[in-house]
Amino acid sequence: MPQYHQFDALVVGAGGAGLMAALHASRSVKTAVISKLYPTRSHTGTAQGGISAALGNLEEDHWEWHAYDTIKGGDFLCDQDAVEIMCREAIDAVIELEHMGLPFDRTPDGRIAQRRFGGHTNNITKKPVMRACHAADRTGHMILQTLYQQCIKQNVTFFDEFQVVDVLVENGACNGVVAVELATGEIHVFHSKATLIATGGFGKMWKVTSNAHSLTGDLPAALLRRGLPLEDMEFFQFHPTGIYKLGILLSEAARGEGAVFINGKGERFMARYMPTLKDLAPRDICSRCIYQEIREGRGIDGKDYVYLDFRPEVINRYFEEDGNPKRVDAHYLEQKLPDIIEFARVYLGVDPITQPVPIQPTAHYAMGGIPTTNDAEVLADETGRIVEGLYAAGEVACVSVHGANRLGTNSLVDLVVFGKRGGIRMAEYAKQASFRPINRDAAAKEGAAQLERIRNSNGTERPSAIRKELQALMDDKVGVYRTGAGLEEAIDHIRDLQARYQRIRIDDKGYKWNTDLMEAWELGNLLELAEVTAYSALWRQESRGAHYREDYPQRDDVNFLKHSMVWKNGRLEVRSKPVRITRYAPEERKY
Amino acid sequence: MKITLKIKRFNPEVDKKPHWESYTVEVEPTDRVLDALHEVKWTQDGTLALRRSCAHGICGSDAMRINGRNMLACKALIKDVAKDGVITVEPILGLPVVKDLIVDMEPFFAHYRAIMPYLVNNDPPPERERLQSPEDRARYDDTTKCILCACCTTSCPSFWARGEYVGPAAIVQAHRFIFDSRDQAGEERLRILSEPDGVWRCRTVFNCTEACPRGIQVTKAIGEVKEALRTGVIR
Numbered sequence: 001m002p003q004y005h006q007f008d009a010l011v012v013g014a015g016g017a018g019l020m021a022a023l024h025a026s027r028s029v030k031t032a033v034i035s036k037l038y039p040t041r042s043h044t045g046t047a048q049g050g051i052s053a054a055l056g057n058l059e060e061d062h063w064e065w066h067a068y069d070t071i072k073g074g075d076f077l078c079d080q081d082a083v084e085i086m087c088r089e090a091i092d093a094v095i096e097l098e099h100m101g102l103p104f105d106r107t108p109d110g111r112i113a114q115r116r117f118g119g120h121t122n123n124i125t126k127k128p129v130m131r132a133c134h135a136a137d138r139t140g141h142m143i144l145q146t147l148y149q150q151c152i153k154q155n156v157t158f159f160d161e162f163q164v165v166d167v168l169v170e171n172g173a174c175n176g177v178v179a180v181e182l183a184t185g186e187i188h189v190f191h192s193k194a195t196l197i198a199t200g201g202f203g204k205m206w207k208v209t210s211n212a213h214s215l216t217g218d219l220p221a222a223l224l225r226r227g228l229p230l231e232d233m234e235f236f237q238f239h240p241t242g243i244y245k246l247g248i249l250l251s252e253a254a255r256g257e258g259a260v261f262i263n264g265k266g267e268r269f270m271a272r273y274m275p276t277l278k279d280l281a282p283r284d285i286c287s288r289c290i291y292q293e294i295r296e297g298r299g300i301d302g303k304d305y306v307y308l309d310f311r312p313e314v315i316n317r318y319f320e321e322d323g324n325p326k327r328v329d330a331h332y333l334e335q336k337l338p339d340i341i342e343f344a345r346v347y348l349g350v351d352p353i354t355q356p357v358p359i360q361p362t363a364h365y366a367m368g369g370i371p372t373t374n375d376a377e378v379l380a381d382e383t384g385r386i387v388e389g390l391y392a393a394g395e396v397a398c399v400s401v402h403g404a405n406r407l408g409t410n411s412l413v414d415l416v417v418f419g420k421r422g423g424i425r426m427a428e429y430a431k432q433a434s435f436r437p438i439n440r441d442a443a444a445k446e447g448a449a450q451l452e453r454i455r456n457s458n459g460t461e462r463p464s465a466i467r468k469e470l471q472a473l474m475d476d477k478v479g480v481y482r483t484g485a486g487l488e489e490a491i492d493h494i495r496d497l498q499a500r501y502q503r504i505r506i507d508d509k510g511y512k513w514n515t516d517l518m519e520a521w522e523l524g525n526l527l528e529l530a531e532v533t534a535y536s537a538l539w540r541q542e543s544r545g546a547h548y549r550e551d552y553p554q555r556d557d558v559n560f561l562k563h564s565m566v567w568k569n570g571r572l573e574v575r576s577k578p579v580r581i582t583r584y585a586p587e588e589r590k591y
Numbered sequence: 592m593k594i595t596l597k598i599k600r601f602n603p604e605v606d607k608k609p610h611w612e613s614y615t616v617e618v619e620p621t622d623r624v625l626d627a628l629h630e631v632k633w634t635q636d637g638t639l640a641l642r643r644s645c646a647h648g649i650c651g652s653d654a655m656r657i658n659g660r661n662m663l664a665c666k667a668l669i670k671d672v673a674k675d676g677v678i679t680v681e682p683i684l685g686l687p688v689v690k691d692l693i694v695d696m697e698p699f700f701a702h703y704r705a706i707m708p709y710l711v712n713n714d715p716p717p718e719r720e721r722l723q724s725p726e727d728r729a730r731y732d733d734t735t736k737c738i739l740c741a742c743c744t745t746s747c748p749s750f751w752a753r754g755e756y757v758g759p760a761a762i763v764q765a766h767r768f769i770f771d772s773r774d775q776a777g778e779e780r781l782r783i784l785s786e787p788d789g790v791w792r793c794r795t796v797f798n799c800t801e802a803c804p805r806g807i808q809v810t811k812a813i814g815e816v817k818e819a820l821r822t823g824v825i826r
């Protein structure tokens with residue numbers, strides 16, 4: 001017998017977006033949060049560098065500048081009304097976090113400290129602006145902790161270590177979710193009026209990634225199976241500074257504090273490509289420039305990596321060259337970047353204070369995801385029709401505020417702004433709606449069947465082998481550089497892996513804490529999302545932001561200034577919808 | 592290199608009591624213990640159960656006892672822990688084992704919730720941020736780093752002896768708020784920590800500080816809380 005629960009509002013995911021939504025929804029309706037990880041384990045906790053808001057605490061700044069930078073950074077694929085909302089509300093959101101107790105670093109006069117970050121500029125001088133509010137290099141940790149603390153204070157209900165396996169979408173409306181309690185293996189049906197999905201990214205389809213093992217796209221895959229579309233899946237950001245081979249992120253905050261890229265010839269090569277912003281150009285551009293250097297033989301010792309150099313004397317030399325009066329020393333860097341300095345020491349055995357750090361681009365952030373309105377309502381199609389009672393926010397959603405390439409610090413802004421809007425909107429809806437009837441037993445059975453199929457599958461394929469092959473394939477063919485032929489090969493290969501996935505075998509047939517089973521189930525989700533990612537990438541015959549097609553190296557506003565929406569009902573289908581433009585006309589992207 | 596992992600196993604659906612199993616895996620010296628555990632799980636025995644997520648020491652999921660010392664498996668490198676090619680791995684002590692390396696964390700989190708782990712400030716919030724000088728901010732910086740991994744509490748002899756003791760992690764979390772100039776509930780937290788199962792159970796053995804993967808001066812923080820209780824002054 002499945003267990004049954006009823007809540008007005010359900011939030012799936014306990015990262016920044018989910019907790020923000022839960023805090024706001026639970027003020028007025030009966031709310032529960034379901035999370036496969038204990039909340040403080042969520043990947044928001046790993047965010048390092050900062051959260052942007054045009055507070056202007058250290059120099060002139062305006063939310064309109066933040067909006068323009070975001071749109072330009074997104075290569076003009078952002079929906080501009082959404083960006084304006086985000087950048088305007090970012091200011092209050094950061095203040096709200098401070099009032100909740102977030103320990104931001106401080107300016108000498110006690111206000112929230114801000115630092116420079118890639119692509120964030122003074123729109124008049126075009127120079128970097130200090131906009132990223134931060135708590136050392138553990139800003140995400142502090143946001144996650146603070147929001148969770150507030151949830152404890154407010155007595156929010158949590159179902160920790162419950163993994164959602166199905167979303168009850170029927171006749172254009174959502175009535176809740178089906179989850180498995182990891183400790184027991186029991187199936188639970190959660191019946192709700194409003195459900196908000198905040199399950200974060202899905203970078204585990206790549207091998208070299210900054211993403212956690214848990215980021216497997218369970219919910220977007222569940223929605224695909226339920227016949228709903230995903231938006232802009234071809235846009236996945238490769239962050240330029242992952243630790244060589246491991247992919248662990250070294251925040252852009254390092255470059256915000258003055259670090260530079262250095263090639264095998266000892267050159268600060270970004271100055272050649274982007275003369276104004278240099279090392280603080282947006283991520284898509286930096287990642288391509290790194291590979292350009294490597295391809296032309298200027299990697300370190302001719303190999304496939306370059307250096308991120310943040311030795312104080314190097315930083316100061318380039319500050320001087322750039323006419324920046326600021327100077328740093330080892331003590332200052334240890335204060336501002338303690339965690340990433342430690343990562344390099346622990347995982348590479350390299351001390352960034354005295355040695356340059358080997359880095360390579362790492363799969364980092366999903367710009368695409370579940371399509372939503374500006375109030376986090378999930379869209380059913382390209383015409384703007386919504387799925388009643390279903391919401392999404394955070395990295396899993398595509399509003400779209402990040403367009404073709406997200407600027408650093410803008411995800412945390414997205415989480416708190418749209419998490420809050422979603423939480424408020426779902427509560428308003430739940431207050432006036434009534435529960436739609438559901439068939440609990442059928443719902444539970446369908447959810448459980450997905451798991452039983454894997455438990456009972458008696459094939460010969462090891463899920464881990466399939467996952468490894470998928471990750472290598474995605475790094476190789478669906479990475480920073482793409483070609484039509486390569487993407488076609490990738491799709492064929494993924495389908496082959498999907499076929500093999502039907503013949504898997506797992507070792508653990510039990511119910512309690514069966515992580516063997518759940519990992520295998522998650523692999524199925526990664527395979528679905530990999531297929532739609534490659535398929536959308538094949539559809540977009542242009543280069544824009546993070547999506548670079550060597551066979552179509554130009555941006556093509558005539559044919560592709562539009563969002564993709566991909567469905568998988570039997571076969572894949574891509575449709576499109578226009579980009580909403582308010583006041584910032586598309587222009588060539590120069591920095 | 593080849594190493595042998597000796598893992599303490601317990602499957603509640605099969606076993607009456609825990610037992611040891613050994614696995615030999617091929618790893619790089621610079622790999623994490625977590626990588627080695629994954630190698631076992633993914634290529635030899637899928638039934639091995641453990642928690643993990645971020646794989647770089649930030650989420651706090653994978654505290655375990657490695658060669659007798661509490662560490663995060665994702666932050667312990669093979670070359671630093673292997674002794675003659677052998678690494679022993681067992682669940683952290685003092686919390687009920689659920690399966691293999693997974694323990695029931697609820698008693699740990701109950702202690703955490705008990706110390707009011709949230710900012711209390713009943714003044715109407717200003718229009719903009721509350722001001723805090725860099726010095727006041729620095730006062731509690733160390734304890735803001737805590738990731739609730741439980742390495743400290745489950746290495747503490749006082750906690751092993753008595754599970755009701757709030758434990759170092761909860762005291763660290765209390766410290767983070769008691770010494771935050773914006774907070775107004777310091778005295779209430781001190782009152783909670785002055786109870787018999789509060790801060791006085793700490794015998795200053797320093798296990799906790801050694802175990803903390805975030806390098807937090809746990810014993811020092813506990814000392815500062817004791818000092819505040821003794822003098823009645825928070826500073």
Ligand SMILES: Cc1cc2nc3c(=O)[nH]c(=O)nc-3n(C[C@H](O)[C@H](O)[C@H](O)COP(=O)(O)OP(=O)(O)OC[C@H]3O[C@@H](n4cnc5c(N)ncnc54)[C@H](O)[C@@H]3O)c2cc1C
Pocket residue numbers: 012013014015016017018034035036037038039042043044045046047048049050051139140162163164165198199200201210211212218219249251364365393394395396408409410411412413415
């Ligand atoms: C290393 C790193 C550094 C970063 N630094 C920055 C930065 O400085 N600034 C910035 O703006 N952005 C940064 N980002 C990006 C940003 O951190 C993420 O995009 C953001 O935190 C995602 O938050 P979220 O709330 O959407 O999801 P997450 O925090 O990932 O949370 C997802 C939640 O969903 C739950 N979940 C998932 N699947 C299921 C399921 N099937 N059932 C139940 N629950 C489920 C999980 O348990 C978890 O609670 C960084 C990212 C990384 C990886």
Ligand code: SF4
Pocket residue numbers: 746747748749750758759792793794795796797798799800809810813
């Ligand atoms: S110092 Fe106190 S809290 Fe830490 S291990 Fe020793 S007794 Fe336990």
Ligand code: SF4
Pocket residue numbers: 736737738739740741742743744759760763802803804805806807809
């Ligand atoms: S104080 Fe250190 S060891 Fe203890 S829970 Fe926090 S991070 Fe872990």
Ligand code: FES
Pocket residue numbers: 642643644645646647648649650651652653663664665666
């Ligand atoms: S897996 Fe996150 S701390 Fe080890």
